[in-house]
Amino acid sequence: MAERITVPLLQQRKSEGQKITAVTAYDFTFAKLADEAEMDIILVGDSLGNVMLGYDSTLPVTMDDMIRHTRAVRRGVSRSLVVADLPFLSYQTSPDDAVRNAGRLLQEGGAAAVKLEGGTHMAETIRRLVSVGIPVMGHLGWTPQSINLFGRPTVQGRTRTEAQEILDDARALAEAGAFAVVLEVVPERLAALVTDTVLIPTIGIGAGPHCDGQVLVMHDLLGLGTDKTFRHAKRFANLNEIVRNAFQSYRDEVLNEEFPTLEHSFAMDEEQLEGIDRMD
Ligand code: KIV
Numbered sequence: 001m002a003e004r005i006t007v008p009l010l011q012q013r014k015s016e017g018q019k020i021t022a023v024t025a026y027d028f029t030f031a032k033l034a035d036e037a038e039m040d041i042i043l044v045g046d047s048l049g050n051v052m053l054g055y056d057s058t059l060p061v062t063m064d065d066m067i068r069h070t071r072a073v074r075r076g077v078s079r080s081l082v083v084a085d086l087p088f089l090s091y092q093t094s095p096d097d098a099v100r101n102a103g104r105l106l107q108e109g110g111a112a113a114v115k116l117e118g119g120t121h122m123a124e125t126i127r128r129l130v131s132v133g134i135p136v137m138g139h140l141g142w143t144p145q146s147i148n149l150f151g152r153p154t155v156q157g158r159t160r161t162e163a164q165e166i167l168d169d170a171r172a173l174a175e176a177g178a179f180a181v182v183l184e185v186v187p188e189r190l191a192a193l194v195t196d197t198v199l200i201p202t203i204g205i206g207a208g209p210h211c212d213g214q215v216l217v218m219h220d221l222l223g224l225g226t227d228k229t230f231r232h233a234k235r236f237a238n239l240n241e242i243v244r245n246a247f248q249s250y251r252d253e254v255l256n257e258e259f260p261t262l263e264h265s266f267a268m269d270e271e272q273l274e275g276i277d278r279m280d
Contacts, residue, residue, distance in 0.1 A: 031072070
């Protein structure tokens with residue numbers, strides 16, 4: 001059986017120049033498949049608000065949502081490191097709130113680590129979490145919980161000022177004790193610079209090939225859910241088509257009385273059947 005992934009192992013991967021693989025998952029079945037595929041990190045992203053719950057942002061996602069989905073994922077995983085997102089307002093309000101809510105994701109959800117969004121201003125919170133034994137992954141660049149500040153998803157760090165800020169933020173997260181940092185939708189040259197500068201692994205999504213690892217939202221790589229394609233993501237399957245076709249075939253066979261056949265049915269003794277009193 002393959003080695004269980006731990007936080008120190010991921011840090012070792014960076015020093016050995018070995019790439020880190022990560023994918024989101026939100027339920028038992030897909031988490032089990034990702035674990036069987038030997039994904040290093042399974043991220044229970046608050047993107048579950050979009051892809052599982054049908055919200056148009058991650059903002060309505062609650063701690064209860066995160067705990068329920070993290071627990072389901074955890075039950076399917078025996079090897080990968082399970083990281084759970086801290087949802088909007090569960091950690092920004094105070095380091096105490098962050099400890100309480102991150103603690104719930106570990107204690108009730110079974111996560112091994114948490115992820116939170118934000119740069120230098122999150123350093124104190126990260127220090128507190130790490131001091132009580134909670135590993136933290138940072139998240140810089142396009143940070144979906146700030147959708148109302150950004151307006152819409154756009155590439156972050158294209159100007160010298162923005163790029164400097166992202167580099168300084170990455171340094172601050174690493175110094176505060178974060179074990180890795182997600183870089184979302186930033187120019188690939190900036191991602192390379194951050195990767196070369198900080199000692200912790202960078203995990204890119206729309207951040208080019210030079211990061212220490214890559215993460216994708218499960219639905220984007222499987223072609224599941226929206227038929228929209230994103231520049232940063234590659235489709236490795238088209239489950240929409242497969243699932244739609246399967247549903248249509250099932251529907252057609254029921255309507256045409258082709259399914260079920262005797263092969264899918266259960267028999268009983270003729271004698272028992274005849275013994276039933278049909279009169280009321
Ligand atoms: O919530 C999420 O899925 C994420 C990934 C995009 C990194 O944060």
